Amino acid sequence: MTMQVGVGLLGAGTVGGALIHRLIFESEAVAAKTGLELVVKGVAVRDKDKDRGIDIPAHLLTDRPFEVVDNPDVGIVVEVMGGLDPAGELVKRALESGKAVVTANKELMAARGRELLEVAEAAGVSLLFEAAVGGGIPIIRPLSESLAGERITSVVGIVNGTTNYILTRMVEEGAPYEEVLAEAQRLGYAEADPVADVGGGDAASKAAILASLAFGTWVDGDRVFREGIEDLRLVDIDFARRLGYTPKLLAIAEDSEEGIAVRVHPALVPLDHPLASVRGATNAVFVSGPSIGELLFTGPGAGGEPTATALLGDVIMSARERLAGTQVRSRIRFASGCLRDPAGVTAKWFLRLTVADRPGVLARIAAVFGRHQVSIKSVWQEGRGDVATLLLVTHESPEQNLSASVAGLSALDVVSEVATVLRVHSDEP
Ligand SMILES: NC(=O)c1ccc[n+]([C@@H]2O[C@H](COP(=O)([O-])OP(=O)(O)OC[C@H]3O[C@@H](n4cnc5c(N)ncnc54)[C@H](OP(=O)(O)O)[C@@H]3O)[C@@H](O)[C@H]2O)c1
Incomplete structure (x- = not known):
């Protein structure tokens, strides 16, 4: 026996289109695996006449997204329109009216995720966002x-x-x-x-x-x-x-x-x-x-099909919860915390300098790093006549020490350019 759940989509672009195709044309496979009949009840788009390469029944399409959110037949709203506005208010309204929401919108979750998760918790519904990070990768x-x-x-x-x-x-x-x-x-x-x-x-x-x-x-x-x-x-x-x-x-x-x-x-x-x-x-x-x-x-970190798989997984999870009448599975709790000042965060650094190619230059450069407690791991030099390209990799040091070193290097008459400063990622000390 299959159980029916109404799904409303906000958006039918790259990701929404791929999901609609699965929901409409591959519904039997989903039903066979899950016992769920996921029925598309409405699809909001900007332009109803656009050719989308998939056959969405005309009566499902609307250019008024709140119609989808307010549709009593919709139990799960899938937000795949992107951006903060109106997506944020649509998601909020859906949650407040007791609908589960599934979204792929990382921008919205990063900006208003905490608030929206609290709205979901207060309403006793789920807000799932597997598709917001890593496309098809479950993370x-x-x-x-x-x-x-x-x-x-x-x-x-x-x-x-x-x-x-x-x-x-x-x-x-x-x-x-x-x-x-x-x-x-x-x-x-x-x-x-x-x-x-x-x-x-x-x-x-x-x-x-x-x-x-x-x-x-x-x-x-x-x-x-x-x-x-x-x-x-x-x-x-x-x-x-x-x-x-x-x-x-x-x-x-x-x-x-x-x-x-x-x-x-x-x-x-x-x-x-x-x-x-x-x-x-x-x-x-x-x-x-x-x-x-x-x-x-x-x-695959993006793309319509992989992302639709992540969305569909969340839709199935939400539908199971709704049918079981359970409150949301695990509750995610968040503390408020301070982020570290990036200036104090350590990294290894790669620098490319253009320097005078004569004796004593390296010692003056090393002295600048030493003054700011930046330890050099390796040096590589290639001469080009009067000047040389100098590549340096440092040991771990805070960004503020590196910045002070760069300022010191730039002030040396033997350094004509600090051309590049990049962080080096490695698991070694
Ligand atoms: N593309 C990916 O690979 C990928 C991967 C992971 C996550 N995501 C996320 O998924 C979301 C959607 O991405 P996408 O690539 O599918 O975007 P998209 O191709 O631009 O599709 C957006 C859809 O939303 C509709 N839409 C936008 N604003 C609307 C409004 N105000 N009212 C009604 N409909 C509106 C558009 O309608 P029209 O078609 O009529 O213009 C379109 O169907 C974004 O949050 C994105 O970050 C995307």
Whole structure:
């Protein structure tokens, strides 16, 4: 016997379209596996006449999204329209009126997740967001449920497929950033406005969500330190490779005695590190804790079909809860906590300098680092006549010490340019 649950969708784009296709045309497979008949009761879009490549019955379509939320036949609202407004108010209204909500909207969850989860709790319904991070990779439920008993110490990964695709092509083909970005936009891998991806904002939203779930302390997306990949140049990629590194845009969340630090930035990853081999649009997330050691979650981080699988899993979970009449499975509790000042967070650093090629230069440079307690791990130099390119990798040191060193180096007459400063990610001390 199958049990019927009404589903309303807010959005029928890349992700919503893939989900609707599964709900309408593959409903038998879902019913056979779950005993649930998930019935689409309404679909909100901006333009009802747009060709979507799928046959959505006309009577289901509306350009008034509140109609879907207020439809009494809808028990589960799937928000896949994106953005903060009107998505936030629609989700809130759905929850307040006792409907379960499933969303893929990382921007909304990072900005208003805590508030909306509280609304859900007060209403006794669930707000699920597996699809908001990692596309088709199950990472939200493992963090919030399977690993609820673990004291997670860090979550580190590649969570933005667009930037990983761009970096992969820059590294493997030696193609310049602007050229790869333009092609990614042409192929639909990057948005027409790529700022959220290349500037690190999308990854920062995901890092905030992962950190909140991992550490039980709510982290607002806009408080996550972020640097994008826009300034990465082929010359640095080439030099980094000679030293045994490749660039990745990393999301890093750490919980230590000093507090919680959450950041997104490009980092040079050793070529033998597992994250170095994560290519193209694939995502990969390491979760570490004292009892589990290290877990790796990897797979397709975006795309309509993988993301629809994550959404469908949440819809099925919500439907089961509704039919069982149970209150939401596990409750996620969040403390309020302070994030560490990024200036105090330590990293290893890679620097590329243009310096005078004469005796004594290296000693003066080393003295500047020494004055600011930054210890040099390795040095590599290539002469070019009167000047030389100097590559340095430091041991762990706080950002503020590194910044002071850079200021000191820039003031030296033998240093004509501190061309590049990048963090180095490695598990070694
Ligand atoms: N694309 C991915 O691979 C991916 C992966 C994971 C998560 N997500 C998240 O999933 C969400 C949707 O992404 P997407 O790529 O599917 O976006 P999309 O292709 O742009 O689709 C958005 C849909 O929402 C509709 N819509 C937008 N604003 C609306 C409004 N005010 N009223 C009614 N309908 C509205 C659009 O209608 P029209 O079609 O008429 O314009 C469209 O159908 C976002 O939060 C995104 O971050 C996406």
